[in-house]
Amino acid sequence: MSLGNYGRARLRSGLTTAGVAIGTALVVLLIALATGAEDNVRRSIFSIGDLRLVTVQPFQPGANGLSAVPRTITDDTVAKLKDVAHVDGVYRQFDAPLGMVVEGGDDATIRPQGIEPGAPIDRGDLLAGRHLEAGDRAVAVIPGNIARLVAPNVGAAVGKTVTMRVGGAVKLGSTRIGGSGTPRDYTVKIVGVFDEQASQTSFRIPLDDALLAGAENRGLTPDGIRETTGYSGLAVEADDSINVADIVKAVQELGFSSFSLKQVVEQIDQGFGVFKGILAGIGGVALLVAAIGIANTMVMSVLERTREIGIMKAVGASPRDIRTLFLAEAAYVGVFGGILGLALGLAGGQIIDRVIRQLNPRTNPAAIFVVGPDLALGALALALGVALLAGFLPARRAMRMSALSALRYE
C-alpha cells in the first residue's frame, strides 16, 4: 500500500528521492575521496617499513617543548628491552663518522652503519649478493648507486674489495658536508648490494667494525665507545604491530625517545578521521536539505490524504498501522534515494577519476576514490535513517488524527 502511495505522486516522490540521492552521492563521493587519500598515504607508509618496529633514539624528549636531553644507549639498555613483553628482537646500531669510498671519487660519500645480522634495516631489499651474516668482519652491503661507481653493474660489484675512508673532511662536490677526526682507511669486501631507494649513502657493515672505526677515529677503544657514546640507536621488533604501543611505553619508561611507523599510522588515522568527519558533515548538510524535502512531502501527503486516513481508521486501521504506512513511504524515499545516490556516487567517482587521469597522466595509479562495503552500506543506512527521521513527525501527526475529524475533512 505504501509503495502504491509512493508511486502515485510520481513527480513529487521522484523529486524528493532525487534530493536524498544527491545528498547520499555527495556523502559517498567525499568519504570515498578521503578514504582513497588515506589508503594512498597508508600504502606509502607501509612501503617505508615494518609496522612492528620501534626505533630507540639516544635522547630523552624534552618536556613542554624543551630541547631533548642526550641519553646513552648501552648494553644494559638492550638487556632491559629484551625482557619487555612482546619483544621479538633488539638490534643494536652504531653509526661511524661519515666517510667515502676511495674508488668512487668525490661522489661516493658514505654513512657507515654498524648493524647486527638480521637487523630489520638489512632485510629483503637486495639487488645482488647477500645480507650481513654472523661472524662477518671487514665486509659491507652497499647501495646500488655506489656499487655502480665501483663496478660496471651491481652484480659485478659483489666480491669486489674497496677502500672505505672513515672520518676526515667529507665533501659533496666542492662543499664540505661533514666528517670528523683523522681519516682512516679500511678495506672491505662487498658481499651484497641493496636497492638505493632505501638509502643512497648507507654502508651496512658489521657492528664491531663500525665500533672499531668510530673508536679509532676518536682515539678510544670499542668498549670505551660503548660506555661513553653508546649506540646510535636500537631497532626493537615487536611480535605483532598491535603490541607496539606497549613497547613504546616501555622505551619511554627507560627514558628514551622512540619512533614507530605504527604511531605515525595511528596519527594519520586520527587526522583522516577528522578529515572524513568534516567531509561527511558537508555531505550531511545536503542530506539535511533532503530530509527537509522529505518532511515537506510527507506533511503535504498527510494533509492531502486526511480523509483517506479517516476512512482507513474507520474500517479498522490502528494508530500504529497509520504510522507504519507513512513511515514506510518515507522509507521507500530513503531506500530508493540511497540506492540511486550510491550508484551516482560510484559513477561520479569513476568519471572524476578518469578526468583527473586524462588531465594528468602521471597521477598515482592507485584508486582516487575508494568505496568499500562499509561505506556503501553506511550510505544506504544513512539515507534510510534520515528518511525515517524526516518522516517521523508527519507520520505521528497522521497517527494522532481523529478518525471522525479526518472523515469530515474537506
Place this chain on the structure above:
Amino acid sequence: MNAPLAVEAVGLERTYSSGHATVAALAGVTLGIRRGEFVAVMGPSGSGKSTLLNVVAGLERPTGGTIRVDGEDLATLNEEALARHRSKRVGMVFQAFNLLPRFRVVDNVALPLAFSGVPTAERTLRARAMLERLGMTARADHRSNELSGGELQRAAIARALIGEPAILLADEPTGNLDTANGAALLALFEELHAHGQTVLLVTHDAQIASHAGRTIRMRDGRVVDQ
C-alpha cells in the same frame, strides 16, 4: 426475543465543549439491541443519532455512562483495541460512501482485512466472494469513480460486511441515492437481516425507518421512544 444483546447502552453521555458552552449530544441514553435485530434510530438533525452510531462504532468515546458492543465494554479499550473493534466487531456504512477513489472496488472491500493481518491473496479472494454475494462481480476491478451511487453504496456495504461484523452500522445510507437505488439498498438491508445480520440504521426519514423491525426515536440527545 431472547437473543443476547449486540448493543447495550446505559446512561450514555457525550458532551462537547466549545469555549464556555457545553453541548450534550447524548444526554443519558439507555437502550438495548439484540443480535439479529434490524433497528432504525430516527430523529431530527441534532438529536444525537449519528453520535450514538459513532460511539457504537468506536469512532467516538462517551463522556459518561457505559456502552457494550457484543459484550465488550468500549470504555476499557485503548486506541489499538478500538481499531480492532472497528475492523472485526462492527461494519460501518456512511452516507458519503467513503471509498478510496484510487483503489479498485475489490481493494476497497478488502481494506479492513488488511488491518486484521489477513494475507493479500486471501483478502482478495474473500472480497471477490463478498462482491459476488452483493451482485457486484462485474464492478470488482473498476475504480470507485467509475461506479454509480447505488454501486458505490453496495461496495461500501461489501466492505462493511467483509470482516463478518456482529453489527452493521449505517448512517443515512440512502442520503446520496435516488429513490430507486435507495429502495434497492433497503431491500438489501432487509435481505441481510433475514440472514441473521444485526443492523443499526440511522435516518431522519420515517419511510426508511419503517423497513426496520424496530425504531428508536431520539430528540435532544435522549431516547424518547423505543
